[in-house]
Amino acid sequence: xxxRDWELLLAQARAAxxxxxxxxxxxxxGWMAAVPDGPRRHxxxxxxxxxxxxxEVLWEVEHIQxxxxxxxxxxxxxxxAAYLAAGLPPGNGRLFSDVDILVRREQLPGxxxxxxxxxxxxxxxxxxxxxxxxxxMHELPPLQHVQRRTYLDVHHSIAPPTSRFAVDGAALLTGCxxxxxxxxxxxxxxxxxxxxxxxHLLQEGQFDGGLRDLLDLNxxxxxxxxxxxxxxxxxxxxxxxxxxxxxxxxxxQIDRLFGTRVPDRxxxxxxxxxxxxxxxxxxASLLAVALRPDHSSCDSRLTGLARWLLYVRSxxxxxxxxxxxxxxxxxxxxxxxxxxxxxxxxxxxx
Amino acid sequence: xxxxxxxxxxxxxxPAVAPRPQARWRKNPRRQFxxxxxxxxxxxxxxRSGHTYQFAPMVAAVMACFEEQARSVDExxxxxxxxxxxxxxxxxxxxxxxxxxxxxxxxxxxxxDRP
Amino acid sequence: MILGQxxxxxxxxxxxxxxxxxxxxxxxxxxxxxxxxxxxxxxLLYDRHSVVDEDAFCDFTxxxxxxxxxxxxxxPQVRLFLEGQAPFEPLPREHAFPLLxxxxxxxxxxxxxxxxxxxxxxxxxxxxxxxLPAPPGSGKSxxxxxxxxxxxxxxxxxxALISLAGGELSALARPVSLKNESVRVIREFAxxxxxxxxxxxxxxxxxxxLKPKADDVACMDEPARPRWIVFPRYLRDAPATLAPRPKADxxxxxxxxxxxxxxxxxxxxxxxxxxxxxxxxxxxTYSRLDEAIEIFDALFRQHRx
Numbered sequence: 104x105x106x107r108d109w110e111l112l113l114a115q116a117r118a119a120x121x122x123x124x125x126x127x128x129x130x131x132x133g134w135m136a137a138v139p140d141g142p143r144r145h146x147x148x149x150x151x152x153x154x155x156x157x158x159e160v161l162w163e164v165e166h167i168q169x170x171x172x173x174x175x176x177x178x179x180x181x182x183x184a185a186y187l188a189a190g191l192p193p194g195n196g197r198l199f200s201d202v203d204i205l206v207r208r209e210q211l212p213g214x215x216x217x218x219x220x221x222x223x224x225x226x227x228x229x230x231x232x233x234x235x236x237x238x239x240m241h242e243l244p245p246l247q248h249v250q251r252r253t254y255l256d257v258h259h260s261i262a263p264p265t266s267r268f269a270v271d272g273a274a275l276l277t278g279c280x281x282x283x284x285x286x287x288x289x290x291x292x293x294x295x296x297x298x299x300x301x302x303h304l305l306q307e308g309q310f311d312g313g314l315r316d317l318l319d320l321n322x323x324x325x326x327x328x329x330x331x332x333x334x335x336x337x338x339x340x341x342x343x344x345x346x347x348x349x350x351x352x353x354x355x356q357i358d359r360l361f362g363t364r365v366p367d368r369x370x371x372x373x374x375x376x377x378x379x380x381x382x383x384x385x386x387a388s389l390l391a392v393a394l395r396p397d398h399s400s401c402d403s404r405l406t407g408l409a410r411w412l413l414y415v416r417s418x419x420x421x422x423x424x425x426x427x428x429x430x431x432x433x434x435x436x437x438x439x440x441x442x443x444x445x446x447x448x449x450x451x452x453x
Numbered sequence: 454x455x456x457x458x459x460x461x462x463x464x465x466x467x468p469a470v471a472p473r474p475q476a477r478w479r480k481n482p483r484r485q486f487x488x489x490x491x492x493x494x495x496x497x498x499x500x501r502s503g504h505t506y507q508f509a510p511m512v513a514a515v516m517a518c519f520e521e522q523a524r525s526v527d528e529x530x531x532x533x534x535x536x537x538x539x540x541x542x543x544x545x546x547x548x549x550x551x552x553x554x555x556x557x558x559x560x561x562x563x564x565x566d567r568p
Numbered sequence: 569m570i571l572g573q574x575x576x577x578x579x580x581x582x583x584x585x586x587x588x589x590x591x592x593x594x595x596x597x598x599x600x601x602x603x604x605x606x607x608x609x610x611x612l613l614y615d616r617h618s619v620v621d622e623d624a625f626c627d628f629t630x631x632x633x634x635x636x637x638x639x640x641x642x643x644p645q646v647r648l649f650l651e652g653q654a655p656f657e658p659l660p661r662e663h664a665f666p667l668l669x670x671x672x673x674x675x676x677x678x679x680x681x682x683x684x685x686x687x688x689x690x691x692x693x694x695x696x697x698x699x700l701p702a703p704p705g706s707g708k709s710x711x712x713x714x715x716x717x718x719x720x721x722x723x724x725x726x727x728a729l730i731s732l733a734g735g736e737l738s739a740l741a742r743p744v745s746l747k748n749e750s751v752r753v754i755r756e757f758a759x760x761x762x763x764x765x766x767x768x769x770x771x772x773x774x775x776x777x778l779k780p781k782a783d784d785v786a787c788m789d790e791p792a793r794p795r796w797i798v799f800p801r802y803l804r805d806a807p808a809t810l811a812p813r814p815k816a817d818x819x820x821x822x823x824x825x826x827x828x829x830x831x832x833x834x835x836x837x838x839x840x841x842x843x844x845x846x847x848x849x850x851x852x853t854y855s856r857l858d859e860a861i862e863i864f865d866a867l868f869r870q871h872r873x
Contacts, residue, residue: 106625114651141596141625148681155503155831162502165483487834489841494816498837503830505837507820 109142120198120315122146123153127196153196160184160199163253167204168287170221171214176207177289179279181258181299185290186319188282192326193319201245201254205279205291208259208272215243218257222249261291261299268302270344293327294340301353302346320353321361334369341376351377477565478553479523480516484561488513499561515552516561523565526550572615583607587629589620593729593740593788595680596620597672601632601664603646609665609764613743613777616785628675632664650675663767666775669745673726676740677827683738684730684839685827690723690737691715692792693868697737699728699797699847701825707802707854710750713778714857715864717758722784723792727827732835735842736791741784743777751776757857796867797822797849808859810867811851818849 104112116122126146129135135143164184171178179185181203186194206214215225223246225233233244246255260272278292291299300320327333341350351373358364365373485500495513497506508516511533518524518532529549534541556562571579571590582588584602588610591597598620599610620626628650635645635658645658648671655674659667677685688701689712698720702708709725716722723729723739730737743764746754751774754761762779797818798810819840823829829836848867854860 106623109625110629118651118653139625141627144682145627145679148679151681152831155833158501158503158833165501487837489816489819489837489845491815491845493814496816496819496837496841498834500834503833505820505823505829507816 106139106141109139113142113145117149121196121318122149123198124196124315124318126150126153150196153198156197156199157187157194159253160187160202163202163251163255164188164288166221166248166251167202167218167255168285170217170223171206172287174206174210174213174217176210176214177205177276177279177281178287179205179276179289179291181205181261181291182303182319185296188285188288189290192322197315201256203256203258205258205261205272205275207276211243211257211259214257215246218246218255222251223247223255224249261295262302268346268349270346274344293323293330293333294337297323297327297337298341298344298346298350301349304349304353304356317353317356317360321357321363324357324363328363334366335372338365338369338372338376347376475525475527477523477525477528478519478557478562479565480519481561481563486516486561488516511548512552512555515549515556519556519562526553529553569619570615571611571617571619574619576611579611580607583610586622587631589622589624589626590614590617591620591788592617592672592742593724593738595628595676595740596624596626597675598626598629599632599668600629601668603632603634603661603664605662605765606632606664606668609777610668612762613764613779616780616782617741628672628679630668630671630675632668632671634661660769663770663775665764665777666745666767666770669743669777672742676727676729680729681828681831682732684728684732684829684832684836684843686728686730686822686829687726687825687827688728688822689725690728690739690792691720692723692737692739693720694872695790695792696795696871697723697792698864698867699737699794699822699843700800701728701797701822702800703825705802706800707750708800709744709746710753710802710857711800711854711860713744713746713750713754713761714757714861716744716781716784717754717761718861718865720864721787721792722780730794730839730843731791732832732839735839735846736793738791739784739788741780741788743779745775745777747775748773753857754778794843794847795871797844797847798852798864799850800852800854802855803853804855806853806855808854808856808863809852810863813849813851815844815849819844 112125113122116125122145126149129138129146130150135146138146160183164180168178180188183194183197183199184202184204185191186197187199219225225244225246242259243257246257247253248255258272260270261275262268262270275291275295278295279289280292282288282290290296297320300316300323304316304320337350341347354365354373355377364370483501487498487500489496490510490513494510495508497508497513497516498504499506514533514536515529518529524532526546526549530541530546533539533549534545539545553562557564571588574582579588583599584607585600587598587600589596589598601607631649632646633649634640635647639645639658644661646661646664646667647654647658648656648667650671656667656671677687686699686701687703688699689708690697690699691712692698698715700708700711712722712725721739722741722744723737724742725744727740728737729740751763751766755763764777764779766774766776768774797813799813799818799821822844823836823840826836826840829840832839852860852863854863
């Protein structure tokens with residue numbers, strides 16, 4: 104890779120919040136020594152930043168546990184915090200922001216009170232919005248800690264109740280697993296974690312996921328897929344919960360990007376769950392546009408990853424890197440609010 | 454960064470507990486510290502939170518005692534009194550009570566009879 | 569090749585086109601701008617800096633370009649672009665060069681976590697360094713500018729770069745930013761000093777940049793060991809006074825003045841602790857520059873003797 108290529112790669116990685124992950128990859132594959140000095144310093148710097156955020160998340164999780172430990176609900180970590188706490192691959196080189204947890208729906212009022220007592224305050228909303236959220240969405244607004252300024256999102260399911268893919272949180276809680284070192288904290292069952300990631304990628308039929316979310320999902324599939332019962336269990340659970348469509352979409356994209364796919368013996372079953380071929384092709388072609396290569400290949404060990412990252416187009420890139428502080432708010436919750444705000448309740452929801 | 458140890462309400466993951474004189478305290482095993490001092494106040498780095506604190510020598514002395522073993526305020530007074538060659542009188546005890554409250558508020562020490 | 573060896577035409581062409589990269593200490597920075605005042609300032613203040621090969625790796629690429637639309641022509645403004653994004657609000661066109669300088673500082677402070685970065689001026693003499701941390705308005709830049717014209721070497725006026733490996737300080741040897749009254753003071757104090765044109769009405773008042781000495785630029789790759797930490801405070805009519813500051817206190821204050829102390833976690837604590845251990849720490853109040861210089865010279869002689 105030429106020096107200019109390195110500059111572009113670093114810029115793209117930073118913009119996609121993947122600089123630390125790129126650094127992690129270079130380390131694990133033993134490529135660091137081959138990276139020229141200039142770029143290597145940037146990678147190492149990015150990694151330091153990510154290392155710090157890991158600490159911050161773990162510290163945050165400790166506070167959450169202390170606040171909620173007396174309540175009769177599991178405290179299920181979701182997404183980034185879960186990957187980190189459970190030592191899963193997507194936790195490496197990750198830039199963490201907010202923490203998401205899942206609790207028992209009936210305990211939401213108690214959870215909110217306990218968190219309030221420990222310093223988490225609900226974002227100040229206009230009365231209409233606030234009521235809308237609590238009564239209509241049955242969700243808590245994002246909470247911010249008064250002192251640490253960190254954000255916490257409390258869920259009772261893995262998709263909003265009004266979404267197409269609504270599922271009762273109780274079903275998810277039955278599968279959750281306690282963390283060995285911290286029995287008061289749990290994570291979702293592997294199949295549920297994967298389905299959550301897939302649903303998150305597809306917000307109400309729109310491909311909304313970032314490159315990082317795809318990487319996470321791929322990591323999870325590779326990690327859990329080593330267990331032979333994983334794939335059939337996954338398909339079964341997708342069927343049970345009605346997540347066939349997002350799973351199908353997500354797996355198509357994962358296959359095309361990373362070559363990770365459902366083992367042949369389960370391919371037919373996946374097809375039976377997956378969306379109709381027309382919409383699959385549409386999604387695939389949309390993605391092809393998004394990922395169109397604009398650099399010719401070059402000769403080096405890093406070509407595969409480099410070229411792939413260079414394919415990232417601007418609409419994949421979220422916030423500029425310098426606006427990202429740990430614990431930023433933006434989220435499906437806020438987006439959903441915007442969507443529903445302008446639509447009367449009877450028409451909202453798909 | 455904290456120029457002073459933070460108050461119980463703001464700082465730690467534990468609620469503050471007023472120390473009873475015979476209650477025994479121990480260093481919270483989940484906390485790890487690195488100390489530096491140059492003869493005056495100490496600076497301390499607490500690993501889990503990533504925070505840096507500045508403490509007067511007496512606080513450092515108290516934490517040094519807790520690093521060794523669990524103690525009650527009375528036992529602290531005896532140990533420090535003997536180390537520094539000062540009387541383990543009421544004034545010392547009051548100072549130690551305040552320090553124990555502070556450290557408990559930060560979550561650095563915990564009462565032993567907690568389940 | 570050093571920048572001063574480029575012809576005026578070449579310099580302008582490169583800056584306006586593919587960009588011109590220079591090395592400042594450990595960083596290679598590519599600048600792109602067609603703005604005249606910026607080009608003039610770069611030609612004047614960076615003429616002793618090495619030019620980086622067009623194909624070589626650069627740590628940052630900064631573009632200062634005219635704002636779009638109406639503000640290109642009416643009360644014209646300029647913007648910084650970095651990696652395709654514009655992180656700051658536009659500024660008046662005359663502030664193009666200060667914007668470039670601030671942007672360089674900002675990039676380094678936001679990304680160079682291979683160093684512990686303190687918001688401080690650093691000068692050195694015979695291999696030992698004095699760190700002058702202070703919030704804006706404390707007079708540290710004036711002191712810095714004064715010291716470097718009385719036998720001290722400029723490492724940086726804004727940022728202490730402390731190596732995480734050995735605790736040594738690295739130099740940037742870039743122009744010193746001075747404001748308002750300080751510009752006049754230094755012009756008098758050092759008549760040989762070379763300044764950029766003054767930019768008026770910036771958010772910091774009137775700003776001008778002082779050219780680093782040729783020797784200081786030539787030595788930019790030589791590190792220095794920390795020896796003194798002096799917290800300066802300008803106080804009208806006050807005699808120059810140096811008062812020892814307890815180390816624990818100094819360490820906390822220094823940490824608060826750092827860009828990435830918290831980010832570096834335990835490493836930050838250990839490195840900063842090492843710097844404190846190696847240094848004598850002082851509070852310093854002053855009003856007259858010549859008195860201040862005398863005090864620091866005395867410190868140096870004490871160190872030597």
